[in-house]
Amino acid sequence: MGAASEDRIHRRGARVLLVSHAGDEPRLLMVRGHDPHDTGRYFWFTPGGGLEGGETMRAAAVRELAEETGHVLETHELVGPVWRRTALFDFASRPYTQFEEIYVGLLSHAETRARTAEEWTAIEVETIDEVAWLTQTELRESPIEVFPAPLRESWTWFLEWDGVTRDLGEVDE
Incomplete structure (x- = not known):
């Protein structure tokens, strides 16, 4: 990974699978971004990010969703967490270990307000290229990386969640 292990950033994060049932098939709100130090690397990811201060996972999830989208x-409108995982990844030439919880939210419950560029961090302004509603087929067939990768598979288990949080373990992205 290039950087020494003591340079690794360890943090906790929360993400949201925001689902829309408008139209013929469910869609997820996804963010397309790129690595500022590897401009040829593009990827789709779910809205979310690191916790701030004494924030709970749910509070971070709804804050990040609002800021990014x-x-x-x-917080009570989130379902889950449906997934837990520890993501090992490099971003902007820095190695990260991020323990994440991933929740489901429904667009029908969300208030939508204008988002301004001032709400994004400097790194979000630099690296977010698009926010889009995508179908399962569009994510499965996307030529770029998708995070978390199981979003390329069936969505039935989280659309009809049985109350059991699935642990994806440690994933190397």
């Missing part, structure tokens, strides 16, 4: 949910 303008869709506002209350």
Whole structure:
């Protein structure tokens, strides 16, 4: 990975699978971005990010969703966590270990407000290229990376969640 292990950033994060049932098939709100130090590397990822201060996972999930997309949910409107994982990845030439919880939210419950560029961090302004609603087929067939990778598979288990949080373990992205 290039950097020494003591340079690794360890953090906790939360993400949201925001689902829309408008139209013929469910869609997920996804963010397309790129690595500023590897401009040929593009990827789709779910809205979310690291916890701030004494924030709970749910609070971080709804804050990040609002900041990145303008869709506002209350913490009690999140379902889950449906997934837990520890993601090992490099971004902007820095190695990260991020323990994440991933929740489901429904667009029908979300208030939508205009999102302004001022709400994004400097790195988000530099690296976010698009926010889009994608179908399962579009994600499965996408020529770029998708995070988390199981979103390329069936969505039935989280669309009809049985109350059991699935642990994806440690994933190397």
